[in-house]
Amino acid sequence: MNIKFSKRSDTIEASEIRELLKLIGNNNIISFGGGLPSEETFPVEEMKVICNEILSDYGGKSMQYSTSEGYDKLRKIIIEIMRERGINTDIDNILIISGSQQGLDLTAKAFIDEGDTILCESPTYLSAINAFKPFYPKFEEIFIDNEGLDPEVLEEKLKKSKNVKFLYTIPDFQNPTGVTLNFERRKSIIELANKYNILIVEDSPYSELNFTGQHLPPLKSLDTEERVIYLSTFSKIVCPGFRIGWICASKEIIKKFVLFRQGSDLHTNIFSQMQITKFFEKYDVKAHIEKNIAIYKNRRDAMLNAIKADFPKEVKYTEPKGGFFLWVTLPTYMDSKELLKCALKNGIAFISGEAFFPNGGHKNTLRLNYTNISEEKIREGIKILSDVIKENMLKNN
Structure with missing residues (x-):
């Protein structure tokens, strides 16, 4: 049958991360690939109690249709979370969504016209690229260093680019690099957004998972003109299966997002919203x-110590101060996709770096995750990966 898909469907590709997740069920694979939180951190026993309480207290109402904006009790809790992060807001600025990924989808639908320019860090979150791509934007990449996105490079892009709709950024423990944007750059980026009249989409899934205890203010907290669309989630601090995130933005933007989400999923799962609220x-x-942070910090330390001990000196890597990931840069003559083939034969999985660049290239990079694997397995896996890297370096030289 000749199925006539839309032009937009041609932009959709299988996510390398989703495909790799299929391997995680294989106990013979040590996977540094998916960005999964550890199941050890999930509040299973607490949720057993909570589920019974919800059904006893609310009965069928907990299974009914709900409002598109979200459960008001949870929105009020989110207001307090935002205040703790230095952001003063009210209930009409909060939209509860089905994971912060839906926030990227709503942003694309509401703002991107074909040919518009999207500014983003390079590398950036793979699923953000996939959310924006179907709307045919032009991606302008801003390469990041160990202090994050460089405002001087951002301004050069703003001067040269046409129809810039927004800057997409992950300031804290960025996916995929683990890098954090420093304070001075945060201030400069807000100033540039005001100067050039653009929006900022601030994606903040990892900010609570800070291994140093020294938190930097979100861009949203520095925003005096309501230019920042702030996305966050309970996936990393409670559990991802509930699919509960939120958007904090101007009332005008929230109203528009509500209209778009009514055409897709109507509202976020009310039972899950009640579970998070009760928790x-x-x-x-x-x-x-804090318990989650302790687990993840120990695993980050195990990975960094193993890398320092085993990786060849030609291989460079980031040293994240929180979050889920670190980033590896191989010698330029190496291809991480070819390396992955060899690694899989030796029972190791990771994500090759090219997928995180909107315009491709940078084949000598890869992302490693440390949150969903024991310290013992991390040490074992890094030793094997190191041997695979050394073997491939010899072949390529």
Whole structure:
């Protein structure tokens, strides 16, 4: 049958991360690939209690259709979370969404016309690229260093680019590099957004998972003109399966997003919203997050120590101060996709770096995740990966 798909469907490609996740069920594979939180951190016992309470207290209402904007009790909790992050807001600025990924989809639908320019860090979050691509934007990449996105390069792009709709950025423990944007650059980026009249999409899934305890202010907290669309999620601090995130933006933008989401999923799962709400009402969530941080910091340390001990000196890597990932840069003559083939034969998986660049290239890079694997397996896996890298370096030389 000759199926006539839309032109837009031609832009959709299988996510390398989603494909690699299929391998994780194979116990013979040590996977540094997917960005999964550890199941050890999920509040399973607490949720058993919470589910029973919700059904007892709300009965069928907990299974009913709900409002597109989200469950008001949870929106009020989010307001308090935002205040703790230095952002003063109110309930009409908050939209609860089905994971922050939906926020990227709504942003694309509401703002991107064919040919518009999207500014983004390079490399950047793969699923953001996939959310924006179907709307045929032009991606202008801004390469990041160990302090994040360079405002001077951003301004050069703003001067030269046409029809810039927004800058997409992950300031804290960036996916895929683990890099954090420094404070002075944060201030400069807000100033440039005001000067050149653009929006900023600030994606903040990892900011709570800070291994140093020294938090930098979100871009949204520095925003005096309501230019920042702030996305965040409970996936990394509670669990991802509930698919609960939120957007904080101007009331005008929230109203537009609500209209778009009514044409897709109507509203976010109300039972999951009630579960998150009860979790915050009944339990010490800060202690829960601290426990998560301790687990992830130990695993980050295990990975960095193993890399320092085993990787060839020609291989460079980031040293994240929080979050889920670190970034590896191989010698320029190497191809991480070819390396992955060899690694898989030796029971190791990772994500090759090229997928994180909107316009391709940079084949000598890769991303490693440390959150969903034991310290013992991290050390074992890095040793094997190091041997594979050394073997491939010899072949290529």
